[in-house]
Amino acid sequence: MRKSFSASNAGRTANVVAVLLAIAVIWEILVRLFNVPSFLLPRPTAVVASLYDDPAYYLRHAWATLSETLLGYCSAIVVGVLLSIAVLYSRIIEQTVYTFLVTLSSIPKVALAPLFIIWLGTGTLPIIGIVFFIALFPVVMNSVQGLKSVEPDMIDLARSMRSSGGQMLWKIRIPNALPSMFTGFKVGISMAFIGAVVGEFVTSVKGLGYVIISAQSNFDTAQMFAAVVMLAVVGTALFFTIDFLERTIIPWHVSHRGATAGAH
Amino acid sequence: MNTHPQRVAFEAREMAQTLITIRDAQKTYHSERGDIAALRDINLDVAAGEFVSILGPSGCGKSTLLKCIGGLHPLTGGAIEIAGKPVLEPPEDTGFVFQRDVLLDWRTVVDNVLLPAEFQRLPRAKWEPRALELLVTLGLEGFGSRYPWELSGGMRQRVAICRSLLLAPGLLLMDEPFGALDAITRDELNMELERIWDRSKKTVLFVTHSISEAIFLSDRVVVMDKNPGRIAAIVEIDLPRPRSLAIRETPEFVRYGKELRSIFENLGIMKRSAG
Numbered sequence: 001m002r003k004s005f006s007a008s009n010a011g012r013t014a015n016v017v018a019v020l021l022a023i024a025v026i027w028e029i030l031v032r033l034f035n036v037p038s039f040l041l042p043r044p045t046a047v048v049a050s051l052y053d054d055p056a057y058y059l060r061h062a063w064a065t066l067s068e069t070l071l072g073y074c075s076a077i078v079v080g081v082l083l084s085i086a087v088l089y090s091r092i093i094e095q096t097v098y099t100f101l102v103t104l105s106s107i108p109k110v111a112l113a114p115l116f117i118i119w120l121g122t123g124t125l126p127i128i129g130i131v132f133f134i135a136l137f138p139v140v141m142n143s144v145q146g147l148k149s150v151e152p153d154m155i156d157l158a159r160s161m162r163s164s165g166g167q168m169l170w171k172i173r174i175p176n177a178l179p180s181m182f183t184g185f186k187v188g189i190s191m192a193f194i195g196a197v198v199g200e201f202v203t204s205v206k207g208l209g210y211v212i213i214s215a216q217s218n219f220d221t222a223q224m225f226a227a228v229v230m231l232a233v234v235g236t237a238l239f240f241t242i243d244f245l246e247r248t249i250i251p252w253h254v255s256h257r258g259a260t261a262g263a264h
Numbered sequence: 265m266n267t268h269p270q271r272v273a274f275e276a277r278e279m280a281q282t283l284i285t286i287r288d289a290q291k292t293y294h295s296e297r298g299d300i301a302a303l304r305d306i307n308l309d310v311a312a313g314e315f316v317s318i319l320g321p322s323g324c325g326k327s328t329l330l331k332c333i334g335g336l337h338p339l340t341g342g343a344i345e346i347a348g349k350p351v352l353e354p355p356e357d358t359g360f361v362f363q364r365d366v367l368l369d370w371r372t373v374v375d376n377v378l379l380p381a382e383f384q385r386l387p388r389a390k391w392e393p394r395a396l397e398l399l400v401t402l403g404l405e406g407f408g409s410r411y412p413w414e415l416s417g418g419m420r421q422r423v424a425i426c427r428s429l430l431l432a433p434g435l436l437l438m439d440e441p442f443g444a445l446d447a448i449t450r451d452e453l454n455m456e457l458e459r460i461w462d463r464s465k466k467t468v469l470f471v472t473h474s475i476s477e478a479i480f481l482s483d484r485v486v487v488m489d490k491n492p493g494r495i496a497a498i499v500e501i502d503l504p505r506p507r508s509l510a511i512r513e514t515p516e517f518v519r520y521g522k523e524l525r526s527i528f529e530n531l532g533i534m535k536r537s538a539g
Binding site for chain 1: 331334335336353354356358359360362364366368369370379380382383384411413437
């Protein structure tokens with residue numbers, strides 16, 4: 001069962017690559033055919049040339065974006081999970097901090113990016129701050145939901161076995177919450193990455209967001225596209241890393257889901 | 265005290281050691297529409313080694329009664345004692361089986377069975393052989409390293425039974441454990457439970473809404489009525505053991521079935537059948 005699953009996975013990757021290549025070829029042909037000016041829409045080959053020209057430049061900036069994302073994201077996970085456990089045990093924290101977060105969750109968080117520059121100055125710190133702030137919401141919401149959604153029977157079962165409070169948390173509530181937590185982690189990583197790029201748009205001297213802004217001021221559209229390609233690569237890598245961690249840490253859940261919703 | 269024809273049998277049983285004593289147990293839920301009496305004036309003694317079924321329609325409080333005995337819900341009046349100790353929290357030496365198997369998805373079958381030992385911080389090495397032995401007894405040999413979602417409903421409930429038996433508790437509380445299973449699997453598990461009980465002579469309290477299941481398994485059937493939940497009758501089941509499924513066709517078994525049905529009819533819970 002596992003074999004056919006990974007085989008279909010490889011097939012899907014081949015399909016994606018084939019579609020992307022086909023689009024690039026059509027794009028190339030159309031741009032050449034209609035003689036589109038390169039500042040409006042560069043040829044894919046020009047984008048590749050730009051990447052090939054100075055790969056170190058793109059890698060350096062990709063690393064900057066990646067490290068900001070990871071620092072902010074990992075702190076959001078640590079703080080978010082601890083906070084959700086605190087919400088579980090403390091009515092006061094639930095009624096204050098959690099209520100506040102739920103209320104705040106309806107506003108678009110990137111709107112607060114300029115505030116972080118006022119608070120944290122320039123450099124990478126405000127960007128990490130934005131990433132942290134934006135990723136915190138899905139992490140906390142999903143963790144709280146997961147920790148709270150234990151079947152009453154399961155609680156009764158643990159109580160009938162005279163479990164301690166710590167055992168209830170570590171052996172029942174947290175494992176039970178992991179699938180929901182990972183949903184939050186997955187949403188969180190996408191949001192964190194968006195946060196990093198927006199942060200770099202607003203303030204920064206490095207990162208792929210910065211590359212896009214500076215290329216824009218030079219009308220170097222090929223460079224903008226090259227940065228976008230790098231973003232796509234890093235973003236996909238981040239998502240699949242979390243996906244891989246999910247498969248490794250909660251195989252029981254992933255396999256179960258695979259069995260019931262096999263075709264995707 | 266109940267004043268019933270079973271009085272004589274009751275006195276005979278007083279010879280045996282009483283394990284569970286329930287005195288004037290009350291359980292009232294408060295709701296916006298007023299108080300709901302889930303249990304009223306429950307009085308019951310269960311002897312050590314006895315198999316007692318609690319039989320009644322849904323909503324009669326039979327599950328509530330079991331959860332109170334298991335220390336999961338507090339009473340609002342009266343008292344329950346197990347081995348002379350008042351039940352204020354889940355008692356030691358007690359196994360619980362729920363209607364749903366409540367297996368932990370993230371644990372293998374054997375790790376699910378070992379859960380009670382883990383919660384009591386007992387050494388795994390010492391209890392794992394016992395867990396595997398129980399799996400063999402319940403026909404799950406070789407399934408120890410599987411995950412719950414790989415098993416059928418009947419197999420899952422067998423795992424739940426193994427889990428409840430791990431620490432060899434003297435008292436087993438079962439809350440409609442076979443209610444969600446198909447009739448054939450249910451018959452099979454009834455047989456196995458009867459066999460296990462016959463060998464170990466545990467005290468079992470078994471909640472069910474199936475008349476024939478109650479007769480098949482029990483020494484005594486406690487019939488409950490609803491609104492408020494209370495004991496309507498207690499019927500002694502005097503059938504030889506070990507019992508096989510064929511016993512259900514014997515005239516004695518059929519007579520017990522009629523007796524229990526007529527109790528429900530008199531309570532207005534079942535419609536009187538023609539003839």
